Amino acid sequence: MMTDCDLTGDLNRTKTFEETLQQVIRQGGLCLMISLGHRTGLFDVMGNMDCATSQEIAARSGLQERYVGDWLAAMAHGDVIEYDEMFKTYRLPSERAALLTRAAGLKNYASHLQWFSIFGKMEDDLVRCFREGAGVPESVFADLQSNLTAEKSESDTNRLFKHVLPAVPTLIMRLCEGLDVLDLGCGSGATLLELATAFPQSRFVGYDDCAEQIQQARRTAEERGIENVAFFNRGLAQIHAIDAFDLITAFDVLHTQAYPFLVLDEAYAALRPGGIFLLQDIAESYHTERNLKQPFAPLLYAISCLRSMAQQNETSADSVSWGQEPLCQTLEAVGFEQIDVLTVPHDLLHSFYLARKPVTSAR
Incomplete structure (x- = not known):
């Protein structure tokens, strides 16, 4: 039998959850x-202006006022920028610009928020996948990849040079001396082109299944005169x-x-004994309870839905159950x-997996 206390408690919990949903809508x-x-x-x-009016900001940015x-x-309502009621001016404080501008590099949180517009574009496809279990055309993913290529390549390159390469003993020295390097899913080649420029004694190859991205990579390499890289x-x-x-x-x-x-198996075969496989992927545990403490967990699961859509394009018998634990087990298998798992400062979305092919391989 429900008591008055039970009813009051339920009403309070409903009110609290209602306030949570209101915040979700606002955010x-x-x-x-x-x-x-x-x-x-x-x-x-x-970030390069002091206090300015809406007209001044529009003029400086070349956008419609x-x-x-x-x-x-x-932005003012969301406490992202400051607004002066008397002078009708807006200001982005330096401590906030340090997390919202391209000059912030890896600390630029604004770039991550592009994911939400992507999910909005794909909501109808996701609903259909939930009901039918089918995937979506590869062209859809190619379009999404092209939308994010510039941001993704810039962030990948920054992480690679600042945090990942130095974490692998002797790797930078060996790249200076000359290695054969393959990048899977190279996109428009931005990261690979920077590597080829930084390490002219090494030879670089990029694979991508998007023809438009490969054409762009080849054009950029030719324009910049980079000869130790090839794209396919x-x-x-x-x-x-x-x-x-x-x-x-x-x-x-x-x-x-x-x-x-199959991708992992092909990569293993293509590596020379003692070779290194460097993988960047979603920082997600296989166990739901471990992800609850991840501040970006809802976003990670949304990205996981996109992964499932891609895998359902074909009947896949070897799709791994995703997450750090099964991925490490698959690499070992x-x-x-x-096999080491590396984390990078200011990147809560990704982990780096470093795996080595045995010097003496049984295969």
């Missing part, structure tokens, strides 16, 4: 507007090489593959050893 709108501020460059413009005014109002339009599970590379990298692409086990 959801703020996420989209912050993403707009990043993509239009408004945060970068304001009507829309800039609405965006500024949303090829599926990531179609390496078809034996003992050909000293280092193979795969940045944030394995979770979109219908046959990730393929034959890799000395």
Whole structure:
């Protein structure tokens, strides 16, 4: 029998949850507007200005004042920027610019918020996948990849040079001396081109299944006169090489593959004995309870839905159950050893997996 205390407790819990949902709606709108501020460059413009009116900010950014005014109002309401009621001016404080502008590098949180607009574009496809279990055309993922390529490549490159390469003993020295390197899912080649420039004695190859991205990579390499790099339009599970590379990298692409086990198997075969496989992927545990403490857990699970959509494009018998634990087990099952998981400061979305092919391989 329900007592008055029980009823009061239920009402209080309902009220508390209602307030939570109201905050979700408020923050959801703020996420989209912050993403707009990043993509239009408004945060970068304001980061180089002091107090300014809506008209002045619009003029400096080359954008329409009507829309800039609405965006500024949303940012002021969300306590992202400061608003002076007397002078009708807006200001982005330096301590906030340090987390919202491109100059912030790895600390730029605004770039992560582009994911929410992507999920909005794919909501109808996700609903259909929930009901039917089918996947979506690869062209959809190619379009999404092209939208994020510049941001993803810049962040990948920064993490790689500042945190990941120095964490692997002797790797930088060996790259200076000359290694054969393959990048799986190279996109438009930004990261690989920076590596090829930094290490001219090494030879670099990039594979990507998006023809438009490969064409762009080739054009950029030719324009910059970089000759120690080559790009090929090829599926990531179609390496078809034996003992050909000293280092193979795969940045944030394995979770979109219908046959990730086959990709790992091909990478293992293509590495020379003692070679290194460097994988960047979602910082997610297989165990739900361990992810509850992850501040970006809802976003990680949303990305996981996209991974499932990609895998359902084909009947995949070897798709791994995702998460750090099964991924490490899969790497070990393929034959890799000395598997390490690296984390990078200011990146709560990704982990780096470092695995080595035995010097004496049984395969």
